[in-house]
Amino acid sequence: MDMMDLLKMGASMIQGNSDDATTGIDTDKIAGALSSIFGGNSENGEGGLDLSSIISNVTNGNLGETISSWIGNGENAPIDKDQVADLVGSDKVEAFANELGVSVDSAKQALSDTLPNLVDKATSEDSNLASDLLSKVGGIDGVMDMASKFFKS
Numbered sequence: 001m002d003m004m005d006l007l008k009m010g011a012s013m014i015q016g017n018s019d020d021a022t023t024g025i026d027t028d029k030i031a032g033a034l035s036s037i038f039g040g041n042s043e044n045g046e047g048g049l050d051l052s053s054i055i056s057n058v059t060n061g062n063l064g065e066t067i068s069s070w071i072g073n074g075e076n077a078p079i080d081k082d083q084v085a086d087l088v089g090s091d092k093v094e095a096f097a098n099e100l101g102v103s104v105d106s107a108k109q110a111l112s113d114t115l116p117n118l119v120d121k122a123t124s125e126d127s128n129l130a131s132d133l134l135s136k137v138g139g140i141d142g143v144m145d146m147a148s149k150f151f152k153s
Helices: 003-015 027-037 051-060 064-071 081-088 090-100 104-122 128-136 139-151
Strands: none
Touching (some): 003 104, 027 090, 064 104, 090 104
16 A cells, blocks of 8 residues: 555545535545645645654654554554644644635544544555654654553553
8 A cells, every 4th residue: 555545545534434524525635635744745845744753743642552553453542633633733734624625623533533544554564654654763663662651650
């Protein structure tokens, strides 16, 4: 699975979610908005936030156990829509909402519905993104070390 496949999958999840504000939006438009969050290129040459940055940002919201469930095997723990900004940044959430023409609340809900599955798929064994992602955070040992820091009292 490459980044475009991942973005299209995320767009389909958002289009099919329970929020009426996002169900009618074209999947290509949603994929473009997701691209600006998850490492796409913008017109000014600056990339969006890649998945390794999302994993690295768990320190902002004490979400280590949640992120670990997305990366590991088994069920993906949910993320509260109000924690989404801790991972991707409030400015990215607002830009995502503006690009889709939805409220920030709808954008947060769409991202909270989608993030666990996107990170899970991006880090699965059949993903081309997994090795790149893991190398950016120090391999699986780096991920586990990062996650273990959140479980210490």
